[in-house]
Amino acid sequence: xxxxxxxxxxxxxxxxxxxxxxxxxxxxxxxxxxxxxxxxxxxxxxxxxxxxxxxxxxxxxxxxxxxxxxxxxxxxxxxxxxxxxxxxxxxxxxxxxxxxxxxxxxxxxxxxxx
Amino acid sequence: xxxxxxxxxxxxxxxxxxxxxxxxxxxxxxxxxxxxxxxxxxxxxxxxxxxxxxxxxxxxxxxxxxxxxxxxxxxxxxxxxxxxxxxxxxxxxxxxxxxxxxxxxxxxxxxxx
Numbered sequence: 001x002x003x004x005x006x007x008x009x010x011x012x013x014x015x016x017x018x019x020x021x022x023x024x025x026x027x028x029x030x031x032x033x034x035x036x037x038x039x040x041x042x043x044x045x046x047x048x049x050x051x052x053x054x055x056x057x058x059x060x061x062x063x064x065x066x067x068x069x070x071x072x073x074x075x076x077x078x079x080x081x082x083x084x085x086x087x088x089x090x091x092x093x094x095x096x097x098x099x100x101x102x103x104x105x106x107x108x109x110x111x112x113x114x
Numbered sequence: 115x116x117x118x119x120x121x122x123x124x125x126x127x128x129x130x131x132x133x134x135x136x137x138x139x140x141x142x143x144x145x146x147x148x149x150x151x152x153x154x155x156x157x158x159x160x161x162x163x164x165x166x167x168x169x170x171x172x173x174x175x176x177x178x179x180x181x182x183x184x185x186x187x188x189x190x191x192x193x194x195x196x197x198x199x200x201x202x203x204x205x206x207x208x209x210x211x212x213x214x215x216x217x218x219x220x221x222x223x224x225x226x227x
Contacts, residue, residue, distance in 0.1 A: 006157075033213065040219070042118070042203055042217025043203075044217070048214065056214055098212065099207075099211065099213060100145035100146040100207030100209070100210065100213060101213060102163045103213060104160060105160075107156055108156070108157045
């Protein structure tokens with residue numbers, strides 16, 4: 001069974017530029033999550049989708065971050081404009097349903113903002 | 115507000131030693147708890163998920179326990195190997211309606227040959 005796929009794996013941009021990350025969850029998983037992991041910290045949930053609807057985006061900085069999951073499968077996370085403090089690893093995870101179910105993570109995208 | 119703490123932040127042991135990693139949470143009203151492993155530059159690998167009604171869960175050389183009343187979970191690793199070197203993260207589910215995980219900062223383990 002293929003795992004969660006993410007691309008790109010690494011990205012370096014200058015502040016005020018925009019960037020987008022892509023995630024493809026495990027086949028059949030209805031729930032998709034985006035987490036931000038700053039160096040030395042545990043991941044923090046940014047947004048959770050159930051199919052193509054948003055369940056929780058309370059910690060998403062909506063003035064600069066946006067995410068979509070139009071067809072209920074793949075998802076993209078965008079940052080525009082980026083700030084230095086956005087430097088982090090962006091992790092995508094999926095689970096088969098909503099609720100406290102086991103989550104499976106992708107390899108992450110390491111973003112460096114200079 | 116739920117907070118998860120892992121102590122120690124780093125641990126170094128000789129190969130073959132049995133060890134315990136600790137995780138504590140401030141609000142005992144959790145649902146499930148999940149332990150992960152993270153290798154440098156990689157994503158998270160799920161190790162064990164303990165349901166809120168369970169006291170412990172085992173997988174190979176790993177055993178995780180959960181004591182909701184005291185707000186604690188431990189991950190026991192038997193007969194540690196150099197390949198166990200990684201950062202171990204615990205995370206709690208604080209809601210029955212969403213899958214939001216609240217993570218600790220992790221314990222970085224080094225097993226020396």
